[in-house]
Amino acid sequence: MDEKIGKYEFVAEPFHVDFRGRLSLGILGNHLLNCASFHAKDRGFGIATLNEQHYTWVLSRLVIEMDSYPMDYKKFSIETWVENVYSLFTDRNYRIAGENGETMGYARSIWAMISMEDRKPINLLKINDGKIMDYISDYPCPIEKPSRIKVMETAPAMTHRVIYSDLDINGHMNSIRYIEHVLDLFDIEYYRKYNIRRFEIAYVAESYFGDTLEFFTEETGDNSFNVEIRKNGNEVVCRCLVRFG
């Protein structure tokens, strides 16, 4: 085992699967973010350590592409590693595997580090003497990088006011809740017939308690959809791509 790669074991809990018994994508997203935390922490780049320096990690993009999903009560594992480090961003990848080690899917994420005081980006190459570079791995991640998502639609498909259960400890809408709300845009027939093959989310701005979010969707063919979430008029909060298949 490459020591640059972290590997973590999970079980698909009964309340973590959808009506087809598949691990919910929001729950999978949560596990991916936790794996990022564990992996970073064990290598000196954890949130607690960074917070002492008044820095924190911010998730910019997440892409998940699955051939199949862990089913209820099944064991699965997530591997994670750092693919690239630039001055302002780092690419962290993931491989999701079933209980016999078979690949179920891959994920990509892009993170920035910011100052907790002025929310300005921090040069990653200057943190801990650039030690993050030591963890770069060329373990393969054979899925496409995040795409550019554009939505021209002007009539919202759904409106949602940010409520208590949406909030994270920073008082923002929790990153995972966006995924859940976006999945609720689609007719139940899609979930009966298909799996979600690819899901992308680009986090653009935070939303807060009481904000009114509007969800704009555009079908792009081939059971693929672009979704843009805007708040309080026209400010973009995030952009998503959902491909069923």
Add this chain to the structure above:
Amino acid sequence: MDEKIGKYEFVAEPFHVDFRGRLSLGILGNHLLNCASFHAKDRGFGIATLNEQHYTWVLSRLVIEMDSYPMDYKKFSIETWVENVYSLFTDRNYRIAGENGETMGYARSIWAMISMEDRKPINLLKINDGKIMDYISDYPCPIEKPSRIKVMETAPAMTHRVIYSDLDINGHMNSIRYIEHVLDLFDIEYYRKYNIRRFEIAYVAESYFGDTLEFFTEETGDNSFNVEIRKNGNEVVCRCLVRFG
């Protein structure tokens, strides 16, 4: 350690806490139900074993009473044990403790076993030769039993259509989602000023994709509220009590 008691360790994950950093009540509820599964499984009464006999457990009531909550990144533990077994119900209790073993709260739950074929109740004393009786423990659970909740209100405080992310593997609204939706009824100020001291839920009927749920609330004084969820007109789905303090 009393071998009748199961003890399970957890950490309050970053996406599992609310905007005050407290473990979300829905997440705590999920952990309690998982602990019930683990404990029952290790003693021959797990879902997988029961399903072979075409039986399953059904949660009838859940009461959680907390003096304090696990905060973000903190370790905590849950103990669970069987308090009573009757022919049609069993009482399962819980103690939630902080990382130094200090009591944070207790919970009570009531379960029935039903046939998966006709949904009729099964006599618990006849399953596995009444072996469930061997696990009864008198470990103390110093919180009140579930109360009788009545709501006379006729104007709904909230309406919610059951959506994809609400569903469990049986195609019902997930037991935990009811808790989250009920908590979203209350003004954010309650969560700023108070903790949830006591939460009760009595599950009366299932709801399904597309059902329209109406939430009726009644303040009963002392920052306590009764909530009734009805579907498609007047059929009661569940009743809750929420006490802030």
